[in-house]
Amino acid sequence: MSVEEITAEDGPRERILAATAKLLSEGGQEAVSTRAVGAAAGVQAPTIYRLFGDKQGLLDAAAAEGFAAYLSDKTGLEPTGDPIEDLRAGWDLHLGFGLANPALYLLMYGRQRPGATPPPAAVAGTEILAAHIRRIAEAGRLRVTEERAAQLVHAAGSGTTVTLIGQPEGQRDLELSMLAREAVIAAITTGAPAAETPGPVGAAVALRAALPGTEALTEAEQALLREWLDRIARSQ
Structure with a gap:
């Protein structure tokens, strides 16, 4: 799933993983930060920490x-x-x-x-x-x-x-x-x-x-x- 395919029905975990995959594809591991992922997935950093540690x-x-x-x-x-x-x-x-x-x-x-x-x-x-x-x-x-x-x-x-x-x-x-x-x-x-x-x-x-x-x-x-x-x- 890409960021463009994210819908309102997708849960936060799915949106976060899709955003992470998109950032990886575009900029490699260096492009992945909790701030960038949160902005792309439409979630706050605490949600990322709660789901993934x-x-x-x-x-x-x-x-x-x-x-x-x-x-x-x-x-x-x-x-x-x-x-x-x-x-x-x-x-x-x-x-x-x-x-x-x-x-x-x-x-x-x-x-x-x-x-x-x-x-x-x-x-x-x-x-x-x-x-x-x-x-x-x-x-x-x-x-x-x-x-x-x-x-x-x-x-x-x-x-x-x-x-x-x-x-x-x-x-x-x-x-x-x-x-x-x-x-x-x-x-x-x-x-x-x-x-x-x-x-x-x-x-x-x-x-x-x-x-x-x-x-x-x-x-x-x-x-x-x-x-x-x-x-x-x-x-x-």
Whole structure:
């Protein structure tokens, strides 16, 4: 919602968040102050403090709204028969959101504080990425652990996006994203199902992905087997 779309029926929280998003889009984080937000939303500063605590709380809420907007696009992607192509599509969608919403993206990904609890939408985004990686593992195409693969994709994808945001819009080297994406995919996947590749690592990764579908083991036995398989997968 933009400031122009605010109506009398909108509550103060909605008006404040819309005003914050508008100020972020126009001037970045430096443009966001309680005075500017209050003037744009038609509320007094005490209302902002009551709803969000302080400016940091307001920015955190704006980041949560940003994740929710991003997820509304990402969850609309229909899985295909090729999980690696789906990962490519997810990467490109992530980049496109960042370039279309640079100030919001930097708020979402450039201000993460160690130990801070991520917003629910951020957790949901992590789960979507994990699901992409799980499908690759189930297809026998993952060469590293699911956790390492997800961390690498997240780190490379967000880092590439932040780098491109920092380049002048008319001079952005979009090929950088393609090169980074393909380098990550090459690092975490195999050219053929891992089960067809000799060696224990690929077999361990594939079996680890299939564990949730088995009922032959108790929960404790599954936990122990996961630990062993993870150890094998990390041994390469």
